[in-house]
Amino acid sequence: MSNSTIAAGDAPAASRRSSKVLSRRRRKMQSALVAYSFIAPNFLGFAVFTLGPILFAFVLAFMHWDGSNAITFAGLDNFWRLFEDKVFIAAFWNTIIYTVVSVPATLACALGLAILLNQKIFGRDFFRTAMFFPYVASLVAVAVVWNMIFNPEMGPVNMILYTLGLDPKDMPGWAADRHWAMVTVILFGVWKSMGYYMVIYLAGLQGINSELYEAADLDGANAWQKFLYVTLPQLGPTTFFVTVMLTIQSFKVFDQIYMITQGGPGTSTLVLVYHIYNEAFISWDLGYSSMIALVLFFLVLAVTVVQFRRQKED
Amino acid sequence: MKIAGRKVTAKSIAVYATVIVITAVMLMPFAWMLSASLKLSRDVFVFPIEWIPSQPQWQNYVDIWTKIPLGLFIYNTSKLTIIVTLLQLLTSSFAAYAFAKLDFPYKNTLFLGYIATIAMPWQVYMVPQFLLMREFGLNNTHLALICLQAFTAFGVFLMRQFYMSIPTELCEAARIDGMNEYQIWARIMLPLSKPALSTLTIFTFVTTWNDFLGPMIYLTKTELKTIQIGLRMFISQYSAEYGLIMAASVVALIPVLIVFLSLQRFFVEGVASSGLKG
Numbered sequence: 001m002s003n004s005t006i007a008a009g010d011a012p013a014a015s016r017r018s019s020k021v022l023s024r025r026r027r028k029m030q031s032a033l034v035a036y037s038f039i040a041p042n043f044l045g046f047a048v049f050t051l052g053p054i055l056f057a058f059v060l061a062f063m064h065w066d067g068s069n070a071i072t073f074a075g076l077d078n079f080w081r082l083f084e085d086k087v088f089i090a091a092f093w094n095t096i097i098y099t100v101v102s103v104p105a106t107l108a109c110a111l112g113l114a115i116l117l118n119q120k121i122f123g124r125d126f127f128r129t130a131m132f133f134p135y136v137a138s139l140v141a142v143a144v145v146w147n148m149i150f151n152p153e154m155g156p157v158n159m160i161l162y163t164l165g166l167d168p169k170d171m172p173g174w175a176a177d178r179h180w181a182m183v184t185v186i187l188f189g190v191w192k193s194m195g196y197y198m199v200i201y202l203a204g205l206q207g208i209n210s211e212l213y214e215a216a217d218l219d220g221a222n223a224w225q226k227f228l229y230v231t232l233p234q235l236g237p238t239t240f241f242v243t244v245m246l247t248i249q250s251f252k253v254f255d256q257i258y259m260i261t262q263g264g265p266g267t268s269t270l271v272l273v274y275h276i277y278n279e280a281f282i283s284w285d286l287g288y289s290s291m292i293a294l295v296l297f298f299l300v301l302a303v304t305v306v307q308f309r310r311q312k313e314d
Numbered sequence: 315m316k317i318a319g320r321k322v323t324a325k326s327i328a329v330y331a332t333v334i335v336i337t338a339v340m341l342m343p344f345a346w347m348l349s350a351s352l353k354l355s356r357d358v359f360v361f362p363i364e365w366i367p368s369q370p371q372w373q374n375y376v377d378i379w380t381k382i383p384l385g386l387f388i389y390n391t392s393k394l395t396i397i398v399t400l401l402q403l404l405t406s407s408f409a410a411y412a413f414a415k416l417d418f419p420y421k422n423t424l425f426l427g428y429i430a431t432i433a434m435p436w437q438v439y440m441v442p443q444f445l446l447m448r449e450f451g452l453n454n455t456h457l458a459l460i461c462l463q464a465f466t467a468f469g470v471f472l473m474r475q476f477y478m479s480i481p482t483e484l485c486e487a488a489r490i491d492g493m494n495e496y497q498i499w500a501r502i503m504l505p506l507s508k509p510a511l512s513t514l515t516i517f518t519f520v521t522t523w524n525d526f527l528g529p530m531i532y533l534t535k536t537e538l539k540t541i542q543i544g545l546r547m548f549i550s551q552y553s554a555e556y557g558l559i560m561a562a563s564v565v566a567l568i569p570v571l572i573v574f575l576s577l578q579r580f581f582v583e584g585v586a587s588s589g590l591k592g
Contacts, residue, residue, distance in 0.1 A: 045465030141563035
């Protein structure tokens with residue numbers, strides 16, 4: 001590269017400058033090519049299999065298509081249909097209910113666990129690992145156990161309730177009971193994911209300056225006051241982050257519902273992603289299913305925008 | 315009260331009791347699974363629970379391999395998981411190096427493409443993606459799932475964040491020593507990024523191994539199925555064979571358990587530091 005500039009020994013200064021500019025430009029282009037060669041393998045796959053389908057999803061929402069016949073333009077048909085579709089309305093509210101209940105429940109459990117396991121106790125690493133394990137465990141395997149444990153007639157949970165003296169008539173029917181199905185699914189979700197958020201909270205706890213606690217001790221604060229006036233405010237950013245993550249996770253819940261209740265009984269646990277799946281792969285109404293997907297997208301977008309605003313403030 | 319020179323207070327007893335009870339509840343489903351996997355189907359629901367079966371049915375663990383092609387399912391899943399994880403690690407650390415340490419036109423625009431989709435649920439575009447794969451003739455192939463999972467915004471983002479924390483002077487010094495960018499990536503960045511690579515390995519491994527909806531949409535032929543949908547198929551076919559179902563579930567859990575336990579130190583650090591992942 002540098003040879004060209006050295007070789008121009010007694011050439012006029014102007015040409016030397018231009019060849020320098022040229023070589024610098026060439027070097028710049030070469031380094032850009034190197035950079036692109038680093039990015040290309042991932043970006044090509046990402047563009048084709050993620051970006052492309054995302055753009056297509058927005059178009060498809062305004063089309064009619066069954067996947068084999070010709071695509072036709074639908075205008076806002078799919079959008080208006082949402083308001084008449086009782087299943088969609090049920091799915092929308094079920095998603096909201098799932099989120100509104102499971103997010104605070106998981107948050108509280110995760111925070112409680114983190115505080116408990118942030119103390120110096122014997123076997124702490126074992127306990128942390130045990131709490132985390134449900135998060136990585138195969139969903140199909142643990143969901144089938146869940147169904148057996150919560151089996152209304154024979155499962156150990158109802159057996160224990162029976163031994164404790166609960167009347168068999170008042171026994172919860174869990175996944176088979178329209179009033180309890182959502183509870184069963186939420187319990188499962190909390191159990192499965194709280195260990196993950198516990199780890200994030202543990203990191204947050206370790207970031208709190210211990211002098212704050214010492215100062216609180218000097219002021220004569222008790223444990224509850226320290227939690228309320230030191231720990232909670234200091235964990236504010238972590239809590240916010242965990243809330244956003246959990247909310248997005250809850251909006252797109254599907255697998256566990258598919259395996260525990262199949263969306264039933266009736267539509268009592270049918271959620272948005274379930275409806276997307278049914279409309280697309282059972283009814284082959286691809287345009288309409290993409291419209292439901294757009295609703296999911298805007299729900300997630302709303303949460304992300306809130307997060308972004310908040311981050312800017314900080 | 316003092317035991318072994320330590321002061322035992324009412325508070326610490328309460329803490330231990332709480333921790334032990336919660337851990338027991340958290341692990342109860344696994345204990346139940348393990349115990350039921352060694353029972354005859356008719357004994358599974360006997361109450362009070364016999365945690366350690368008096369006559370362990372080891373035969374369950376023999377039968378599952380012949381009742382369903384469990385070995386094939388595990389092979390399929392391992393194949394997919396290993397390929398996806400390797401591709402993910404390789405391509406995202408490659409791309410992340412450019413985003414973190416090199417200058418080039420449209421860098422920010424390209425990176426924005428990743429950032430904009432990081433929170434985008436896959437479920438929003440799974441249908442058009444399926445149609446695209448079908449167009450490519452990838453329906454009912456493992457390649458479809460590989461393409462779907464190997465190039466994620468999350469991987470690039472995670473690796474880039476880590477590379478940003480490595481001093482740029484290190485790369486400059488290597489350039490003066492005559493290394494080219496590929497050598498810098500291979501000899502300096504990769505060895506330094508073990509924590510981030512481990513985090514990404516575990517996330518990708520766990521996600522791919524446990525993925526359910528993806529294989530369910532793409533793989534309808536039994537010989538292509540992964541352990542998750544294979545297990546699901548088994549459960550619907552033999553819904554009353556509780557002992558066998560539990561044995562198969564235990565087998566499906568073991569690989570994840572091994573990977574998790576061997577890398578868990580990195581995992582906890584990784585989750586704590588990146589605090590990400592959808």
